[in-house]
Amino acid sequence: MINKKKLQNLVSESYKDGQLDSETVNMLADHMNRQTLKQYISSLKQTEKKKQVTITSPRSLNEADKKALQDLFPKKKIMYILDPEMINGIQITDNDKEFEINLNRTFNDIINHLSRYD
Amino acid sequence: MDVLHNFGVEWQLLLAQVINFLVIFYLLKRFLYKPLFNLLKKRADAIKEGVKQAEEGKKALDEALVKEKKLIKEAQDTARKIIADAREHGTQLAKEIEDRAKKQTDRMIEEAKVQIAREAKLAEQQLNKHVAEISIEMLKKSLGSVFGEKEQSEIVSKAVKTLQKSN
Numbered sequence: 001m002i003n004k005k006k007l008q009n010l011v012s013e014s015y016k017d018g019q020l021d022s023e024t025v026n027m028l029a030d031h032m033n034r035q036t037l038k039q040y041i042s043s044l045k046q047t048e049k050k051k052q053v054t055i056t057s058p059r060s061l062n063e064a065d066k067k068a069l070q071d072l073f074p075k076k077k078i079m080y081i082l083d084p085e086m087i088n089g090i091q092i093t094d095n096d097k098e099f100e101i102n103l104n105r106t107f108n109d110i111i112n113h114l115s116r117y118d
Numbered sequence: 119m120d121v122l123h124n125f126g127v128e129w130q131l132l133l134a135q136v137i138n139f140l141v142i143f144y145l146l147k148r149f150l151y152k153p154l155f156n157l158l159k160k161r162a163d164a165i166k167e168g169v170k171q172a173e174e175g176k177k178a179l180d181e182a183l184v185k186e187k188k189l190i191k192e193a194q195d196t197a198r199k200i201i202a203d204a205r206e207h208g209t210q211l212a213k214e215i216e217d218r219a220k221k222q223t224d225r226m227i228e229e230a231k232v233q234i235a236r237e238a239k240l241a242e243q244q245l246n247k248h249v250a251e252i253s254i255e256m257l258k259k260s261l262g263s264v265f266g267e268k269e270q271s272e273i274v275s276k277a278v279k280t281l282q283k284s285n
Contacts, residue, residue, distance in 0.1 A: 057274075062267060065274040072278050087258055088265040090277050099281055101273055103261070107254045115247040 002036045011043045018075070020048070049095055056081040056091040 002010075014025050025044070029037055053073045055061075060082065061069070070078060073094065083091075089101040 057270065058265075059267070059270055061274060062271065065271055068274065068278050072281055084262075087261055088269060088273065090270075090273050092277060092281065099277055101277065103265075104258065107258065111247060111250045111254060114250050115243055 002039060007039055007043050010040060011047050014044065015047075018051075020044070051075075052077045052079060054079050054081060054091075054093040056083050056086070056093075058082070058084050058086040058088060 010028055014020060014028065016024070028040065032040060053069075053076045055069060055078060057080070061080065066078075066080075069092075076094070085104055087103040087107075089103050089105075090099075091102060092099040
């Protein structure tokens, strides 16, 4: 078992200029046992998740909107996902925080509300 | 004596006859009458005993008949009582069965009513949900063409403003 501080150091060393360095990751992985490797991969995934923001929208966003969103999350990588089922709205997921305006979900909530209290 | 002689009775002969009679009487009494009387007495006693026993038997028979009649009457009374009890029990049992059947029927009817009401309610809810789903599906189809890039930009602006405020 590797302690949390050491693991965090290894994860920090795996990044160069804010980007994950595959050579460093491979070199570190070669020197780890199975258990430590699992912990290292899990920590890398968490770190990547923290560095990434997912934006889901029913149609492609224009450049101005994309810039406004990038300015909102300056140090993070933004991943855009299209979901036409949303009808209209946006879903922004930043690690464990989430902001959502979803017309489709609103409709579904209305149906559930009607069927529950009828 | 002359008188006897005149009538033809000879005293010697008479005496001899008397002696003969006495001898014969003694012999008869000694060897015939006494055993015969004893036999007759025994026979009479046996007959008396037989008669007595017959009377006792008749009496016992009468008593047995009376007892039999009494027993038959008691048996008849008991049988009548058993039949009456059985009839009463049967009537009571039939009434209980009828009551139970009536209660069960009432309960089944009540349960059926509740189930029908529940199923009707469920069907109504499902119908409402289905109608709502169809309405919303139609709404979605019509709204798909209504919302364009402008509306999308407005939503993005709103999201950015909200997140800026929260940060």
